[in-house]
Amino acid sequence: MSLMRVLLCIVLPPLAVLDQGCGSIVIVTILTLCGWIPGVLAALIICTREH
Secondary structure: OOHHHHHHHHHOHHHHOHHHOHHHHHHHHHHHHHOHHHHHHHHHHHHHOOO
């Protein structure tokens, strides 16, 4: 995972998971609206998992 992707996960979590699919975007957006930290954690987990 690149440094740019990590920074994007921290600053704008829903934008960081844009290429991961619709379900991931919805989950990260809801978690970000509930609180910034859960959204960032979810974005980092989704971006680092292997397919």
